[in-house]
Amino acid sequence: MPRDLPRILDALLDGVVVVDAAGCIEQLNAEASRILETSTEAVAGRGIEQVPGATAFAKTVRGVLAGAPACVEHEVRVPRRFQGDVLVDAAVTPLVDDDGGVDGAIIGLRDRTLGAALREVERERAGVAALGQIASGIAHEVRNPLGGIRGAAEIxxxxxxxxxxxxxxxxxxxxxxRIAALLDDFLVFGRAGELKMTPVNLHRVLDDVLDVLAVDPLGARAKVERRFDPSIPELHADADRLVQVFLNLGRNALEAMGEREGTLTITTRLRLERRIDLGGGERVPTVAVDFEDTGCGIPDSARERIATPFFTTKARGTGLGLALARHFVAQHGGTLQIESEPRRGTRVRVSLPLRRLPARDAGGERSAAP
Ligand SMILES: Nc1ncnc2c1ncn2[C@@H]1O[C@H](COP(=O)(O)OP(=O)(O)OP(=O)(O)O)[C@@H](O)[C@H]1O
Ligand SMILES: [Mg+2]
Incomplete structure (x- = not known):
C-alpha cells in the first residue's frame, strides 16, 4: 500500500509549500509551518503574498507561475513575529499539468540560519586570533621605548x-x-584565556552599566528603556568584561544620538530557537542583548570597517570600543551583530551562550559544561 504523502512530507527536513496556478496556498508541511510560523489550516486558499513570512520569495513564485524556469534564491530573510528571523534557501519549481501548462508551484525551504551563524562565529574567531598576534607584536615594540621617553621628558x-x-x-x-593607555587597551587582544567566569546576573550587570551612563553628561537628553526578559537565568560569564562590552555599546548609542533627543532601548531575550552550534555539534540556547538607538546610524561606506580597531568617526574616539566589545563577546563564545539604517538608528545585538562554549582561538582555556 502506498504511504500517506502528507506524512512523508512532514518527515522531510526541508520545508515544502505547494501553491496553485493562482498563487494560492494549497499545503504546507511541518517544517514549512515552523519556518513561516503558520499552518495549512490558517493559510490554505490565501495568496502567497498574504502569508507574512513568504513575502520574501513571493515574487519568485509569481515569476515561475508566469513561465519562468525553476530557480533557487539563496539566504532569503524570512521575517517572523514570534521567533527571530530565519535565513532560508528557497527553491521554486513549477508544477506542470498533462498539457504542459503550469498549474502550480512547489517551494522548497531550507533553513540556513545555523550555517550563517556558524560562518559568522568562525569569521570573528579568525579575526580575533589574527588581531591577537598583531597586538602582542606591536605592544612589545612600542612599549619598551615609551618608558625611556617618559623618564627623559620628566627630567x-x-x-x-x-x-x-x-x-x-x-x-x-x-x-x-595616553599612548600607554591605548596600548593597554590594545594588548587585551593579545591575551587569551583570561576570563574570570562566575555565575552572572545579566540584568544586574546591565543595571550597573545604565547607572554609570545615567550620570554621564552624554546621556542627558536620551531616554533609556529597559525591556528585560525576567525568565533569563544566570549566565556563566566574566561580569567585568560584560560591563566593558555594554558600556562601550551604551556610549556609542548615546554618542550617536548626540545633542538630539532619542531613545536607547535595551532588550534581553532568551532565544531557544536560534542556537549557535560550535565544534562538536553541541547546541546551546543563547541570550540576546540588544542595544537599539535612534541616533545617526552608520553610513554604508563605514559599515564594513566600524569594528576594526582604530576606525573612528569621532574627533576624540580611539576606535577601539567596538573591536574590544567584539573580542570579549567572542571570548565568551558569542557573537556581536550590527544592523543600522543611516539617520534612523542602530541595533547592536550581543548573543551569549547560556553555557560557556569552548571559544578556541578567542578564549584559550576551555571549560567543561556545568
Ligand atoms: N550606535 C552607533 N551609531 C552610529 N555609529 C556608531 C555606533 N556605534 C559605533 N558607531 C560607529 O563606529 C565607529 C567605531 O566605534 P568604536 O566604539 O569602536 O570607536 P569610537 O566610539 O569611535 O571610539 P571610542 O569607543 O574609543 O570612544 C564610531 O566612530 C562610529 O562611527
Ligand atoms: Mg565607542
Missing part, C-alpha cells in the same frame, strides 16, 4: 629654564601616558 620638565619648555616637556609626558 627635561624639572630642568626646564622657561615655562614654555616645561609645558612642552609636560605635554610629552601626557601624550606618552
Amino acid at each position: 627635561l620638565a624639572k630642568r626646564a629654564a622657561s615655562d614654555r619648555d616645561r609645558a612642552a616637556a609636560d605635554l610629552i609626558v601626557r601624550e606618552v601616558d
Whole structure:
C-alpha cells in the first residue's frame, strides 16, 4: 500500500509549500509551518503574498507561475513575529499539468540560519586570533621605548629654564601616558584565556552599566528603556568584561544620538530557537542583548570597517570600543551583530551562550559544561 504523502512530507527536513496556478496556498508541511510560523489550516486558499513570512520569495513564485524556469534564491530573510528571523534557501519549481501548462508551484525551504551563524562565529574567531598576534607584536615594540621617553621628558620638565619648555616637556609626558593607555587597551587582544567566569546576573550587570551612563553628561537628553526578559537565568560569564562590552555599546548609542533627543532601548531575550552550534555539534540556547538607538546610524561606506580597531568617526574616539566589545563577546563564545539604517538608528545585538562554549582561538582555556 502506498504511504500517506502528507506524512512523508512532514518527515522531510526541508520545508515544502505547494501553491496553485493562482498563487494560492494549497499545503504546507511541518517544517514549512515552523519556518513561516503558520499552518495549512490558517493559510490554505490565501495568496502567497498574504502569508507574512513568504513575502520574501513571493515574487519568485509569481515569476515561475508566469513561465519562468525553476530557480533557487539563496539566504532569503524570512521575517517572523514570534521567533527571530530565519535565513532560508528557497527553491521554486513549477508544477506542470498533462498539457504542459503550469498549474502550480512547489517551494522548497531550507533553513540556513545555523550555517550563517556558524560562518559568522568562525569569521570573528579568525579575526580575533589574527588581531591577537598583531597586538602582542606591536605592544612589545612600542612599549619598551615609551618608558625611556617618559623618564627623559620628566627630567627635561624639572630642568626646564622657561615655562614654555616645561609645558612642552609636560605635554610629552601626557601624550606618552595616553599612548600607554591605548596600548593597554590594545594588548587585551593579545591575551587569551583570561576570563574570570562566575555565575552572572545579566540584568544586574546591565543595571550597573545604565547607572554609570545615567550620570554621564552624554546621556542627558536620551531616554533609556529597559525591556528585560525576567525568565533569563544566570549566565556563566566574566561580569567585568560584560560591563566593558555594554558600556562601550551604551556610549556609542548615546554618542550617536548626540545633542538630539532619542531613545536607547535595551532588550534581553532568551532565544531557544536560534542556537549557535560550535565544534562538536553541541547546541546551546543563547541570550540576546540588544542595544537599539535612534541616533545617526552608520553610513554604508563605514559599515564594513566600524569594528576594526582604530576606525573612528569621532574627533576624540580611539576606535577601539567596538573591536574590544567584539573580542570579549567572542571570548565568551558569542557573537556581536550590527544592523543600522543611516539617520534612523542602530541595533547592536550581543548573543551569549547560556553555557560557556569552548571559544578556541578567542578564549584559550576551555571549560567543561556545568
Ligand atoms: N550606535 C552607533 N551609531 C552610529 N555609529 C556608531 C555606533 N556605534 C559605533 N558607531 C560607529 O563606529 C565607529 C567605531 O566605534 P568604536 O566604539 O569602536 O570607536 P569610537 O566610539 O569611535 O571610539 P571610542 O569607543 O574609543 O570612544 C564610531 O566612530 C562610529 O562611527
Ligand atoms: Mg565607542
